[in-house]
Amino acid sequence: MSFTQQKEEREIEEALVKDLQAGNLEAYDKIAESYQKKIYGLSFNLMRNQMDAQDVTQEVLLTLFRKINTFQGKSAFSSWVYRITLNASYMKLRSKKKEPNVSIDELLPSFNGAGFQQEKIQDWSENTESLLFSNETKDVIKKAVDLLPEKEKVVFLLRDVEGLSTEKVSEILDLTVPAVKSRLHRARLFLRKKLSGYFEEYRSKKGEA
Amino acid sequence: MICCKECVDLLYEYIEGSLDSGTTKSLEEHFQECPPCIAFFNTYKSTRTLCRDTLNEIEIPDEVRHTLQSFLKEQKKQQEKK
Numbered sequence: 001m002s003f004t005q006q007k008e009e010r011e012i013e014e015a016l017v018k019d020l021q022a023g024n025l026e027a028y029d030k031i032a033e034s035y036q037k038k039i040y041g042l043s044f045n046l047m048r049n050q051m052d053a054q055d056v057t058q059e060v061l062l063t064l065f066r067k068i069n070t071f072q073g074k075s076a077f078s079s080w081v082y083r084i085t086l087n088a089s090y091m092k093l094r095s096k097k098k099e100p101n102v103s104i105d106e107l108l109p110s111f112n113g114a115g116f117q118q119e120k121i122q123d124w125s126e127n128t129e130s131l132l133f134s135n136e137t138k139d140v141i142k143k144a145v146d147l148l149p150e151k152e153k154v155v156f157l158l159r160d161v162e163g164l165s166t167e168k169v170s171e172i173l174d175l176t177v178p179a180v181k182s183r184l185h186r187a188r189l190f191l192r193k194k195l196s197g198y199f200e201e202y203r204s205k206k207g208e209a
Numbered sequence: 210m211i212c213c214k215e216c217v218d219l220l221y222e223y224i225e226g227s228l229d230s231g232t233t234k235s236l237e238e239h240f241q242e243c244p245p246c247i248a249f250f251n252t253y254k255s256t257r258t259l260c261r262d263t264l265n266e267i268e269i270p271d272e273v274r275h276t277l278q279s280f281l282k283e284q285k286k287q288q289e290k291k
Protein backbone atom coordinates (compact mmCIF):
# COMPACT_ATOMS: atom_id res chain seq x y z
CA MET A 1 0.00 0.00 0.00
CA SER A 2 1.36 3.41 -0.90
CA PHE A 3 1.72 6.21 1.58
CA THR A 4 -1.15 8.21 0.04
CA GLN A 5 -3.43 5.17 0.14
CA GLN A 6 -2.59 4.64 3.77
CA LYS A 7 -3.30 8.25 4.52
CA GLU A 8 -6.61 8.10 2.68
CA GLU A 9 -7.65 4.95 4.50
CA ARG A 10 -6.84 6.56 7.79
CA GLU A 11 -8.90 9.59 6.95
CA ILE A 12 -11.87 7.49 5.87
CA GLU A 13 -11.62 5.57 9.10
CA GLU A 14 -11.37 8.69 11.23
CA ALA A 15 -14.49 10.03 9.54
CA LEU A 16 -16.34 6.77 10.19
CA VAL A 17 -15.37 6.85 13.85
CA LYS A 18 -16.62 10.45 14.16
CA ASP A 19 -19.90 9.44 12.49
CA LEU A 20 -20.32 6.56 14.86
CA GLN A 21 -19.59 8.77 17.84
CA ALA A 22 -22.34 11.04 16.56
CA GLY A 23 -24.73 8.08 16.57
CA ASN A 24 -24.73 7.20 12.89
CA LEU A 25 -25.61 3.51 12.64
CA GLU A 26 -24.51 3.14 9.05
CA ALA A 27 -20.99 3.89 10.17
CA TYR A 28 -21.30 1.04 12.63
CA ASP A 29 -22.06 -1.40 9.81
CA LYS A 30 -19.06 -0.28 7.86
CA ILE A 31 -16.73 -0.52 10.83
CA ALA A 32 -18.08 -3.93 11.80
CA GLU A 33 -17.73 -5.14 8.21
CA SER A 34 -14.15 -4.00 7.88
CA TYR A 35 -13.00 -5.31 11.25
CA GLN A 36 -14.86 -8.51 11.92
CA LYS A 37 -12.51 -10.73 9.94
CA LYS A 38 -9.50 -9.30 11.75
CA ILE A 39 -11.16 -9.68 15.13
CA TYR A 40 -12.31 -13.20 14.41
CA GLY A 41 -8.98 -14.28 12.89
CA LEU A 42 -6.86 -12.97 15.74
CA SER A 43 -9.09 -14.38 18.46
CA PHE A 44 -9.36 -17.70 16.65
CA ASN A 45 -5.58 -17.95 16.38
CA LEU A 46 -5.27 -17.20 20.07
CA MET A 47 -7.94 -19.66 21.19
CA ARG A 48 -8.25 -22.14 18.32
CA ASN A 49 -11.96 -22.59 18.96
CA GLN A 50 -14.83 -21.42 16.76
CA MET A 51 -17.42 -20.83 19.49
CA ASP A 52 -14.98 -18.87 21.63
CA ALA A 53 -13.85 -16.78 18.69
CA GLN A 54 -17.47 -16.06 17.82
CA ASP A 55 -18.22 -15.00 21.41
CA VAL A 56 -15.18 -12.75 21.47
CA THR A 57 -16.04 -11.21 18.10
CA GLN A 58 -19.56 -10.39 19.30
CA GLU A 59 -18.25 -8.96 22.50
CA VAL A 60 -15.71 -6.79 20.71
CA LEU A 61 -18.27 -5.51 18.20
CA LEU A 62 -20.55 -4.64 21.07
CA THR A 63 -17.76 -2.86 22.93
CA LEU A 64 -16.91 -0.86 19.82
CA PHE A 65 -20.51 0.18 19.66
CA ARG A 66 -21.05 1.01 23.32
CA LYS A 67 -17.69 2.42 24.20
CA ILE A 68 -16.97 4.38 21.05
CA ASN A 69 -17.19 7.58 23.01
CA THR A 70 -14.34 6.52 25.28
CA PHE A 71 -12.07 6.29 22.23
CA GLN A 72 -10.11 9.50 22.30
CA GLY A 73 -7.96 9.11 19.25
CA LYS A 74 -4.67 9.07 21.13
CA SER A 75 -3.69 5.93 19.28
CA ALA A 76 -4.95 4.64 15.94
CA PHE A 77 -8.50 3.31 15.98
CA SER A 78 -7.26 -0.06 14.75
CA SER A 79 -4.84 -0.29 17.69
CA TRP A 80 -7.78 0.27 20.00
CA VAL A 81 -9.74 -2.50 18.28
CA TYR A 82 -6.81 -4.92 18.53
CA ARG A 83 -6.37 -4.13 22.22
CA ILE A 84 -10.03 -4.79 22.96
CA THR A 85 -9.80 -8.04 21.00
CA LEU A 86 -6.73 -9.18 22.93
CA ASN A 87 -8.29 -8.34 26.28
CA ALA A 88 -11.50 -10.15 25.46
CA SER A 89 -9.56 -13.20 24.23
CA TYR A 90 -7.40 -13.32 27.34
CA MET A 91 -10.43 -13.06 29.59
CA LYS A 92 -11.93 -16.01 27.77
CA LEU A 93 -8.71 -18.02 27.91
CA ARG A 94 -8.33 -17.39 31.61
CA SER A 95 -11.79 -18.71 32.32
CA LYS A 96 -10.75 -22.04 30.82
CA LYS A 97 -8.34 -24.62 32.03
CA LYS A 98 -5.07 -24.08 30.27
CA GLU A 99 -2.36 -26.50 29.34
CA PRO A 100 1.05 -25.36 30.48
CA ASN A 101 3.26 -23.91 27.80
CA VAL A 102 6.66 -25.37 27.04
CA SER A 103 9.62 -23.31 28.05
CA ILE A 104 10.75 -21.34 25.06
CA ASP A 105 14.41 -21.55 26.07
CA GLU A 106 14.54 -25.28 25.50
CA LEU A 107 13.75 -24.73 21.86
CA LEU A 108 16.13 -21.87 21.15
CA PRO A 109 19.21 -22.76 19.10
CA SER A 110 22.20 -24.12 20.97
CA PHE A 111 25.82 -23.22 20.34
CA ASN A 112 29.11 -24.58 21.59
CA GLY A 113 31.45 -22.60 23.83
CA ALA A 114 32.95 -20.80 20.86
CA GLY A 115 29.51 -19.79 19.63
CA PHE A 116 29.26 -22.17 16.71
CA GLN A 117 26.24 -24.25 15.66
CA GLN A 118 26.10 -27.38 17.69
CA GLU A 119 23.38 -29.31 15.99
CA LYS A 120 23.14 -30.51 12.44
CA ILE A 121 21.05 -28.02 10.47
CA GLN A 122 19.11 -29.25 7.48
CA ASP A 123 17.80 -26.89 4.88
CA TRP A 124 14.20 -27.97 4.36
CA SER A 125 13.12 -24.60 3.03
CA GLU A 126 12.83 -25.81 -0.54
CA ASN A 127 10.63 -28.80 0.29
CA THR A 128 7.84 -26.79 1.75
CA GLU A 129 5.99 -25.87 -1.45
CA SER A 130 4.33 -29.24 -1.93
CA LEU A 131 3.94 -29.77 1.79
CA LEU A 132 2.10 -26.57 2.42
CA PHE A 133 -1.02 -27.92 0.79
CA SER A 134 -1.26 -30.87 3.07
CA ASN A 135 -3.57 -30.61 6.06
CA GLU A 136 -1.04 -32.46 8.13
CA THR A 137 1.49 -29.68 7.63
CA LYS A 138 -1.07 -27.04 8.49
CA ASP A 139 -1.94 -28.87 11.69
CA VAL A 140 1.71 -29.11 12.64
CA ILE A 141 2.11 -25.36 12.10
CA LYS A 142 -1.00 -24.48 14.11
CA LYS A 143 0.03 -26.74 16.96
CA ALA A 144 3.50 -25.21 17.01
CA VAL A 145 2.03 -21.70 17.23
CA ASP A 146 -0.37 -22.83 19.95
CA LEU A 147 2.62 -23.95 22.00
CA LEU A 148 4.23 -20.51 21.98
CA PRO A 149 4.16 -18.74 25.34
CA GLU A 150 1.53 -15.98 25.44
CA LYS A 151 3.97 -13.06 25.30
CA GLU A 152 5.73 -14.33 22.21
CA LYS A 153 2.57 -15.60 20.57
CA VAL A 154 0.74 -12.29 20.56
CA VAL A 155 3.71 -10.45 19.07
CA PHE A 156 4.07 -13.13 16.43
CA LEU A 157 0.37 -13.03 15.49
CA LEU A 158 0.23 -9.26 15.22
CA ARG A 159 3.51 -8.73 13.41
CA ASP A 160 4.08 -11.79 11.23
CA VAL A 161 0.51 -12.99 10.69
CA GLU A 162 -1.48 -9.74 10.67
CA GLY A 163 1.45 -7.97 9.04
CA LEU A 164 1.38 -4.91 11.30
CA SER A 165 4.49 -2.79 11.65
CA THR A 166 6.80 -3.15 14.63
CA GLU A 167 5.83 0.36 15.78
CA LYS A 168 2.16 -0.45 15.62
CA VAL A 169 2.62 -3.65 17.61
CA SER A 170 4.56 -1.74 20.23
CA GLU A 171 1.69 0.76 20.45
CA ILE A 172 -0.95 -1.95 20.82
CA LEU A 173 0.95 -3.92 23.45
CA ASP A 174 2.53 -0.93 25.12
CA LEU A 175 6.00 -2.42 24.67
CA THR A 176 9.22 -0.83 23.51
CA VAL A 177 10.24 -1.50 19.90
CA PRO A 178 13.33 -3.51 21.00
CA ALA A 179 11.10 -5.67 23.22
CA VAL A 180 8.79 -6.37 20.28
CA LYS A 181 11.76 -7.32 18.11
CA SER A 182 13.30 -9.61 20.65
CA ARG A 183 10.03 -11.42 21.38
CA LEU A 184 9.36 -11.83 17.70
CA HIS A 185 12.84 -13.20 17.05
CA ARG A 186 12.43 -15.71 19.89
CA ALA A 187 9.04 -16.75 18.55
CA ARG A 188 10.47 -17.35 15.10
CA LEU A 189 13.39 -19.36 16.51
CA PHE A 190 10.99 -21.47 18.54
CA LEU A 191 8.74 -22.13 15.55
CA ARG A 192 11.68 -22.83 13.26
CA LYS A 193 12.86 -25.48 15.64
CA LYS A 194 9.42 -27.03 15.92
CA LEU A 195 8.92 -27.10 12.17
CA SER A 196 12.44 -28.41 11.61
CA GLY A 197 11.61 -31.51 13.60
CA TYR A 198 8.64 -32.16 11.38
CA PHE A 199 10.21 -31.40 8.01
CA GLU A 200 13.41 -33.29 8.75
CA GLU A 201 11.46 -36.36 9.68
CA TYR A 202 9.37 -36.02 6.55
CA ARG A 203 12.50 -35.69 4.48
CA SER A 204 14.18 -38.73 5.93
CA LYS A 205 11.02 -40.79 5.40
CA LYS A 206 10.95 -39.73 1.79
CA GLY A 207 14.61 -40.65 1.46
CA GLU A 208 13.92 -44.16 2.63
CA ALA A 209 11.06 -44.71 0.23
CA MET B 210 34.83 -13.65 11.73
CA ILE B 211 31.59 -13.53 13.68
CA CYS B 212 30.40 -16.79 15.23
CA CYS B 213 27.16 -18.64 14.51
CA LYS B 214 25.48 -17.30 17.63
CA GLU B 215 26.12 -13.72 16.56
CA CYS B 216 24.97 -14.63 13.07
CA VAL B 217 21.65 -16.00 14.36
CA ASP B 218 21.16 -12.95 16.57
CA LEU B 219 21.52 -10.70 13.53
CA LEU B 220 19.01 -12.49 11.29
CA TYR B 221 16.06 -10.42 12.42
CA GLU B 222 17.67 -7.11 11.55
CA TYR B 223 19.16 -8.60 8.40
CA ILE B 224 15.72 -9.47 7.04
CA GLU B 225 14.43 -6.03 8.00
CA GLY B 226 17.35 -4.52 6.12
CA SER B 227 18.29 -2.45 9.13
CA LEU B 228 21.90 -3.59 9.62
CA ASP B 229 24.69 -1.17 8.79
CA SER B 230 26.86 -2.11 5.84
CA GLY B 231 29.81 -3.26 7.94
CA THR B 232 27.71 -5.72 9.93
CA THR B 233 25.93 -6.91 6.78
CA LYS B 234 29.32 -7.61 5.24
CA SER B 235 30.57 -9.67 8.19
CA LEU B 236 27.28 -11.58 8.25
CA GLU B 237 27.54 -12.38 4.56
CA GLU B 238 31.15 -13.44 5.00
CA HIS B 239 30.00 -15.80 7.70
CA PHE B 240 27.41 -17.29 5.35
CA GLN B 241 30.10 -17.97 2.77
CA GLU B 242 32.05 -20.03 5.23
CA CYS B 243 29.19 -21.64 7.10
CA PRO B 244 26.58 -23.70 5.20
CA PRO B 245 24.71 -24.59 8.42
CA CYS B 246 23.98 -20.91 8.98
CA ILE B 247 22.71 -20.53 5.42
CA ALA B 248 20.39 -23.46 6.09
CA PHE B 249 19.38 -21.82 9.33
CA PHE B 250 18.68 -18.52 7.59
CA ASN B 251 16.61 -20.14 4.83
CA THR B 252 14.52 -22.12 7.27
CA TYR B 253 14.09 -19.07 9.52
CA LYS B 254 12.61 -17.21 6.55
CA SER B 255 10.46 -20.18 5.50
CA THR B 256 9.08 -20.53 9.01
CA ARG B 257 7.77 -17.02 8.83
CA THR B 258 6.06 -17.43 5.46
CA LEU B 259 4.67 -20.88 6.24
CA CYS B 260 3.11 -19.73 9.49
CA ARG B 261 1.78 -16.54 7.97
CA ASP B 262 0.17 -18.29 5.01
CA THR B 263 -1.35 -21.01 7.15
CA LEU B 264 -2.77 -18.76 9.86
CA ASN B 265 -4.01 -16.14 7.44
CA GLU B 266 -6.25 -18.68 5.75
CA ILE B 267 -8.75 -18.35 8.55
CA GLU B 268 -12.11 -17.16 7.27
CA ILE B 269 -15.22 -16.52 9.27
CA PRO B 270 -17.36 -19.66 8.88
CA ASP B 271 -20.80 -19.02 7.32
CA GLU B 272 -22.73 -19.93 10.44
CA VAL B 273 -20.63 -17.52 12.49
CA ARG B 274 -21.12 -14.82 9.90
CA HIS B 275 -24.88 -15.25 10.10
CA THR B 276 -24.85 -15.14 13.87
CA LEU B 277 -22.82 -11.96 13.80
CA GLN B 278 -25.16 -10.37 11.27
CA SER B 279 -28.27 -10.99 13.32
CA PHE B 280 -26.42 -9.89 16.42
CA LEU B 281 -25.54 -6.57 14.79
CA LYS B 282 -29.09 -6.10 13.54
CA GLU B 283 -30.42 -6.68 17.04
CA GLN B 284 -27.98 -4.21 18.53
CA LYS B 285 -28.95 -1.55 16.05
CA LYS B 286 -32.65 -2.13 16.67
CA GLN B 287 -32.16 -1.63 20.38
CA GLN B 288 -30.17 1.48 19.72
CA GLU B 289 -32.85 2.95 17.48
CA LYS B 290 -35.50 2.44 20.14
CA LYS B 291 -33.60 4.59 22.58
Ligand SMILES: [Zn+2]
Pocket residue numbers: 116117212213216239243245246
Ligand atom coordinates in the same frame (compact mmCIF):
# COMPACT_ATOMS: atom_id res chain seq x y z
ZN1 LIG C 1 27.56 -20.29 11.29
